[in-house]
Amino acid sequence: MSKANKNIRHLRAFKGWSQGQLAAALEIPRARIGAYEEERCEPPIEVLIKISDIFHIAIDALVRCDLSTVNRDELIRVGDNRILFPVVVDREREDKIEVVTVKASAGYLGGYADPEFIGDMPRMSLPVRIQGKCRAFPIKGDSMPPLRDGSYVVARYVDHFKDVKAGKTYIVLTQDEGIVYKRLYPKGNILELRSDNPIYKPYVVHRKDVLELWEFVCAMNMDDRRDEADPVAGIYEMLHHLKSDIAKISKT
DSSP states (O other): OOHHHHHHHHHHHHHTOOHHHHHHHHTSOHHHHHHHHTTSSOOOHHHHHHHHHHHTBOHHHHHHSOGGGSOGGGSEEETTEEESOOOEEOTTOOEEEEEOOHHHHTTHHHHTTOHHHHHTSOEEOOSSOOSSOEEEEEOOSSSSTTSOTTOEEEEEEOSOGGGOOTTOEEEEEETTTEEEEEEEEEETTEEEEEOSSTTSOOEEEEGGGEEEEEEEEEEEOOSOOOOOOOHHHHHHHHHHHHHHHHHHHHHO
C-alpha cells in the first residue's frame, strides 16, 4: 500500500469515520474511498488537497510519510495545516534539537519531511530554552564570515513569510539550491539572498520555491582558530575589483 493510500485509511480511522462519512466530506462516491484504501487507484491532487484541509495535515506529509508512526499532537502547525516537525523532548522535558550532520545534509532535500530520516539524526540541547522548533545546520564555504566551513547554525523554524525580517540571516531550503545560509530581503513574492562576503553576488528566489525557512538563533564554530578578520576574503575582494578595473582599461 502506498503512503498516501495508507494515510487515508489511517486518518479516517483516527477520526472515527466510516468510508461513507469521508466520501461525503470529500464529495466523492464511497466506492472511491474503498479503491484508495485497497490501493486499486491513487488519489488525485484535488482529493489530496481536500484531505489536507479536512485533517490539517500538509500534503507533503500525506504523500511522503507514514502518519501512523507519528504523534499528531506533537506536530507543529503551519498556516491552516500541520507539518511533520515533532518537537523532541527528553525524560526531563528538555527540548532536543536535531543536528543535520554534514553527511545528512547531502540527503536533507529528499528527507526533510520523512520522520525516519529526521529520527535518525543526532540530538543536542542548548543551555537556554528557545521558543519554537529549532534545528542545527552545517555551514559550507566562506560566503558568510565569520562563520567558517564546518560551522553550525542553530535556527528556529519560520511559520510564515510575513515573519521574515529584512537583513536578518536564515537557513533557506529550495529544490535547486538545497540548504543555504544567507541574509534575506523580502520583496513582494521574491526573496533576495545576500552573502556577507562581498565577492558573492546577491540572487533571488520565488517564495513558492522555498521548502523550508529557519531563522538564525546562534552559531557554533567547530575549531579553535582565532576570530580575526578573514584575510582571504579581503584578498578575494581586492582581486575582484582589480579584475573589474583591468576589464575597464581594456575597453578604452
